Amino acid sequence: MKIVALEAHDVRFPTSRELDGSDAMNPDPDYSAAYVVLRTDDGLEGHGFCFTIGRGNDVCVAAIEAHAPLVVGTDLDLGDLGGFARRLVHDSQLRWLGPEKGAVHMAAAAVVNAAFDLAGRAAGLPVWRLLAEMSPEQIVDLADWRYLTDVLTPARALEILQDAKTGRAERTEKLLATGYPAYTTTPGWLGYSDEKLVRLAREAVADGFTQIKLKVGANLDDDIRRMRLAREAVGPDIRIAVDANQRWDVGPAIEWTKALAPYGVYWIEEPTSPDDVLGHAAVRRAVAPVKVATGEHIANRVMVKQMLQAGALDVLQIDACRVAGVTENVANLLLAAAHGVPVCPHAGGVGLCEAVQHISMFDYVAVSGTADDRVIEYVDHLHEHFTDPVRIVNGRYAAPTAPGMSTEMRAASLAAHAFPDGEVWRS
Amino acid sequence: MKIVALEAHDVRFPTSRELDGSDAMNPDPDYSAAYVVLRTDDGLEGHGFCFTIGRGNDVCVAAIEAHAPLVVGTDLDLGDLGGFARRLVHDSQLRWLGPEKGAVHMAAAAVVNAAFDLAGRAAGLPVWRLLAEMSPEQIVDLADWRYLTDVLTPARALEILQDAKTGRAERTEKLLATGYPAYTTTPGWLGYSDEKLVRLAREAVADGFTQIKLKVGANLDDDIRRMRLAREAVGPDIRIAVDANQRWDVGPAIEWTKALAPYGVYWIEEPTSPDDVLGHAAVRRAVAPVKVATGEHIANRVMVKQMLQAGALDVLQIDACRVAGVTENVANLLLAAAHGVPVCPHAGGVGLCEAVQHISMFDYVAVSGTADDRVIEYVDHLHEHFTDPVRIVNGRYAAPTAPGMSTEMRAASLAAHAFPDGEVWRS
Numbered sequence: 001m002k003i004v005a006l007e008a009h010d011v012r013f014p015t016s017r018e019l020d021g022s023d024a025m026n027p028d029p030d031y032s033a034a035y036v037v038l039r040t041d042d043g044l045e046g047h048g049f050c051f052t053i054g055r056g057n058d059v060c061v062a063a064i065e066a067h068a069p070l071v072v073g074t075d076l077d078l079g080d081l082g083g084f085a086r087r088l089v090h091d092s093q094l095r096w097l098g099p100e101k102g103a104v105h106m107a108a109a110a111v112v113n114a115a116f117d118l119a120g121r122a123a124g125l126p127v128w129r130l131l132a133e134m135s136p137e138q139i140v141d142l143a144d145w146r147y148l149t150d151v152l153t154p155a156r157a158l159e160i161l162q163d164a165k166t167g168r169a170e171r172t173e174k175l176l177a178t179g180y181p182a183y184t185t186t187p188g189w190l191g192y193s194d195e196k197l198v199r200l201a202r203e204a205v206a207d208g209f210t211q212i213k214l215k216v217g218a219n220l221d222d223d224i225r226r227m228r229l230a231r232e233a234v235g236p237d238i239r240i241a242v243d244a245n246q247r248w249d250v251g252p253a254i255e256w257t258k259a260l261a262p263y264g265v266y267w268i269e270e271p272t273s274p275d276d277v278l279g280h281a282a283v284r285r286a287v288a289p290v291k292v293a294t295g296e297h298i299a300n301r302v303m304v305k306q307m308l309q310a311g312a313l314d315v316l317q318i319d320a321c322r323v324a325g326v327t328e329n330v331a332n333l334l335l336a337a338a339h340g341v342p343v344c345p346h347a348g349g350v351g352l353c354e355a356v357q358h359i360s361m362f363d364y365v366a367v368s369g370t371a372d373d374r375v376i377e378y379v380d381h382l383h384e385h386f387t388d389p390v391r392i393v394n395g396r397y398a399a400p401t402a403p404g405m406s407t408e409m410r411a412a413s414l415a416a417h418a419f420p421d422g423e424v425w426r427s
Numbered sequence: 428m429k430i431v432a433l434e435a436h437d438v439r440f441p442t443s444r445e446l447d448g449s450d451a452m453n454p455d456p457d458y459s460a461a462y463v464v465l466r467t468d469d470g471l472e473g474h475g476f477c478f479t480i481g482r483g484n485d486v487c488v489a490a491i492e493a494h495a496p497l498v499v500g501t502d503l504d505l506g507d508l509g510g511f512a513r514r515l516v517h518d519s520q521l522r523w524l525g526p527e528k529g530a531v532h533m534a535a536a537a538v539v540n541a542a543f544d545l546a547g548r549a550a551g552l553p554v555w556r557l558l559a560e561m562s563p564e565q566i567v568d569l570a571d572w573r574y575l576t577d578v579l580t581p582a583r584a585l586e587i588l589q590d591a592k593t594g595r596a597e598r599t600e601k602l603l604a605t606g607y608p609a610y611t612t613t614p615g616w617l618g619y620s621d622e623k624l625v626r627l628a629r630e631a632v633a634d635g636f637t638q639i640k641l642k643v644g645a646n647l648d649d650d651i652r653r654m655r656l657a658r659e660a661v662g663p664d665i666r667i668a669v670d671a672n673q674r675w676d677v678g679p680a681i682e683w684t685k686a687l688a689p690y691g692v693y694w695i696e697e698p699t700s701p702d703d704v705l706g707h708a709a710v711r712r713a714v715a716p717v718k719v720a721t722g723e724h725i726a727n728r729v730m731v732k733q734m735l736q737a738g739a740l741d742v743l744q745i746d747a748c749r750v751a752g753v754t755e756n757v758a759n760l761l762l763a764a765a766h767g768v769p770v771c772p773h774a775g776g777v778g779l780c781e782a783v784q785h786i787s788m789f790d791y792v793a794v795s796g797t798a799d800d801r802v803i804e805y806v807d808h809l810h811e812h813f814t815d816p817v818r819i820v821n822g823r824y825a826a827p828t829a830p831g832m833s834t835e836m837r838a839a840s841l842a843a844h845a846f847p848d849g850e851v852w853r854s
Contacts, residue, residue, distance in 0.1 A: 059490045097483045275730055
């Protein structure tokens with residue numbers, strides 16, 4: 001099948017008007033998607049996007065369009081999506097803008113995920129299941145092994161996948177029956193009042209969630225008060241994670257986390273720069289038993305490799321659209337499995353829940369083989385704009401069954417939120 | 428003074444037609460600049476750019492334009508260029524595309540360097556001298572200290588700068604008299620024939636260079652032959668560096684470097700991914716006394732910090748336009764000085780020699796206080812397109828004396844190489 005068109009869209013939601021999504025580093029996000037549609041000559045479509053928080057979404061749209069010459073007019077071999085992704089990521093000129101980071105890499109995520117969405121539709125399967133039904137050899141071939149082999153070889157990855165073959169069918173059945181665990185960030189945005197925090201925290205427990213998350217990092221006294229209120233609201237048995245969104249240097253990260261620890265902090269997320277492997281390792285050593293979690297801004301698998309090598313993380317938070325899509329996340333899952341580190345994806349924003357659930361469900365069925373201590377982030381924003389929105393049942397993600405990667409936005413939503421000319425922005 | 432306009436230009440040179448600039452990872456570069464002009468209400472202009480190798484230059488142009496709302500209409504305080512840079516880099520929405528990496532960060536480099544070019548013109552000084560005449564306190568204030576303080580505090584940086592105050596005047600005089608040492612990559616492009624390599628290597632020595640560099644990494648037998656021919660051509664006393672441009676995983680990097688070492692390799696440059704701090708450290712431990720050099724693709728000061736923390740580098744190769752311009756390179760120089768690691772900038776491309784010479788000369792006069800074992804890369808390409816091109820005299824960069832950062836391209840060159848409509852591309 002031949003790809004005959006790549007269409008890019010600048011889609012933005014005016015979320016800053018309500019302070020949804022506000023945190024210590026991102027006080028005013030307008031959740032946005034640089035959105036791509038791939039069309040083939042046999043009438044199939046694939047939808048993908050990368051997520052931004054407003055200004056700069058146009059840069060990602062330009063970066064998606066920069067991939068058009070590599071994609072349009074080429075044959076898409078659904079049996080070699082690893083090769084498809086590697087051709088994009090290693091383009092001899094585009095790679096200069098990374099390599100493998102920033103806007104071009106996020107654009108590659110959008111295009112690669114669109115190709116997987118298309119592959120799922122072609123196979124009549126949700127992407128988690130398309131992946132989970134591949135042979136270990138096929139899965140190994142999806143990953144880009146460049147720069148990984150000092151820590152994980154394809155041969156060792158194959159062993160991990162072969163070990164996990166046992167029980168695939170049972171886990172698939174269980175997943176379809178009971179879903180995958182979630183946690184919710186809905187109560188914890190920094191812009192919310194104490195009253196709203198407490199109310200939403202109680203509602204989260206009532207809705208079946210066993211973990212919530214609070215944004216921290218703007219003011220220590222406020223954070224201690226909010227942490228205390230949240231703990232009182234949810235009781236001793238609910239996990240409370242906190243998220244600093246890269247606010248601190250290493251020293252303050254340690255002090256601040258220790259000040260919150262008496263209220264029962266499950267993990268401290270993004271305590272410092274996502275590039276700071278050695279800094280995260282220092283924080284982790286200092287704040288244990290509080291866990292350290294990072295990943296939504298980790299640029300690529302080389303950084304994931306080092307985070308694991310350096311013992312810098314207790315929890316790896318992959319993002320569906322920051323690294324180069326499904327294929328690079330296959331490498332990230334394998335690296336995490338090899339190090340025994342649970343993957344608890346970043347989600348929220350717009351469409352990130354829809355996309356990343358497929359990665360975690362594949363991890364459960366065919367890579368790590370477990371959902372113990374794994375949770376996918378859930379935020380109750382903007383799902384109504386997707387044709388196959390996530391469904392949360394009793395604090396768990398129900399496994400999607402529709403073909404594709406759940407990444408298709410409703411046509412009316414695309415039109416209304418087109419930036420700057422859609423009706424939402426004109427008004 | 429108020430900034431009244433930000434103009435961005437997509438400028439490309441068809442260098443791939445001659446295989447100038449060819450290496451193991453970049454076989455066909457079209458040297459390009461995403462170029463910016465800042466205009467002020469008092470008629471001053473500042474020129475800056477970031478460098479790319481062709482496809483994707485438009486993405487950097489879009490990223491530069493995305494900075495316009497942060498810049499146009501604002502007052503430019505020439506006494507607070509550190510603050511100017513921090514406002515760009517930490518924009519609460521744009522930073523999502525990095526943070527501090529990739530296209531948005533390269534765009535910040537272009538805009539920040541343009542502001543320094545403008546400041547140099549306003550002061551009637553070349554930028555190296557503008558910087559070298561600042562007080563230690565002013566220099567410390569240029570840098571962005573976020574994420575650095577676990578390794579280098581502003582207070583310690585101030586001590587380094589105060590120590591280097593002694594002798595500033597003498598070093599300035601010496602620099603004006605004799606220039607700053609250079610090395611040349613001109614002989615060593617991978618696309619060149621053996622005969623051309625030998626001829627250009629001999630010419631380099633005759634021209635006064637004491638170090639040359641060869642591109643390696645495509646084929647080991649070829650590299651051994653080329654290294655042997657180069658060594659025979661230049662004799663035992665000229666340093667030969669080799670540059671793999673990120674071609675290898677850690678294991679092959681070590682093996683390949685060891686195979687070339689008998690011919691006298693001064694440094695191995697970019698042996699593996701520029702993100703791989705721990706990988707570089709492993710290579711360095713294994714290949715000593717061959718030195719390890721990296722930096723042209725190091726995304727930001729947080730990565731520089733870790734490279735130095737981990738003992739991963741013998742030589743730091745800053746780039747003028749990859750990190751966020753002069754201000755982030757001030758931080759990089761201070762980090763290197765604190766670790767006793769020499770800075771030998773990456774240059775070449777289009778305009779990188781012109782821009783980065785200012786950083787090294789400032790380093791010599793006011794930061795490290797020495798040019799021992801320091802060299803700026805020199806490549807004899809495309810200088811004719813600049814209004815104040817570098818001048819190489821007996822293998823050394825002559826200190827620029829014209830006001831600004833030497834970053835202004837000739838108007839006729841801008842017009843002819845405009846992509847895709849300039850005459851060079853229409854033909």
